[in-house]
Amino acid sequence: MADFLDSILGIDSDSLTWWQMSIRAVLVFIVALIIMRIGNKRIFGKQTAFDIVLGIIYGSVLSRAITGNSPFWPTLAAALVLVLLHRFLAFLAYNTEGFVGPFIKGNPVCLIRDGELKEDELRKHNLTENDLNEALRNGGVTSVREVKTAYLERSGEISIVKKDS
Template structure:
């Protein structure tokens, strides 16, 4: 059975046929779904730098298993390790104070406070007033004066809290 599986996946082959690569793609797809379930729902949901880095590396590692650029089974194991590392770092960020959480997940940045633009923060984060105006319009606000606070969130989105009227 092991020999059949090795032949099917092209494990000991110097070059893969189109059907071996196709079988590898199916196997990698199924294994990737299983590995993602071992992770947690937030892995690709929040789109913070923490999550995006995992997505890029995860895709790169798994593509190597499909194309045969790396050994098949160790590459799948590396993908599992990446997801477990992500889960562990998220656990650390949630359960520790101080440096670790903000380093892993980042911090929101206040762009507007009490209707006043924080120009130094815009400049520091390479945001123009046009970027901020777009976010205000998307939030149903036409003027900075209508805003109690606005934050550049860890995901890169701008959230707006309107003033009480």
């Protein structure tokens, strides 16, 4: 059975046929979904730098399994290790105080407090007033004076809390 599977996947072949690569693609897709279920739901949900890095590396590793640029089974194992590493680091970030969480996920940054714009924070994070004004409009606010707080979140989005009327 193992020889048959190796033949279908082109394991010992120097070049892959279109159908071997297609079968690999289907198998990698199914295995990738299973591996992602072993991870957690937030892997590709929040889109923090932590999650984006995993997505880029994960896709790159799995593509090598499809195209035959790396050994098939070890490449799938590496993809599993990446997802388990992500899960472990997320666990550490959640369960430890101090350095780990902020290093992995970052910290939110206050851009506006009580209607006062923090221009030094905008400058430090390369945000223009136009960027901030866009976020304000998306939040249903027309003026900085209407904002209780605005934060540059760990995901890179700007969240806004309006002042009470």
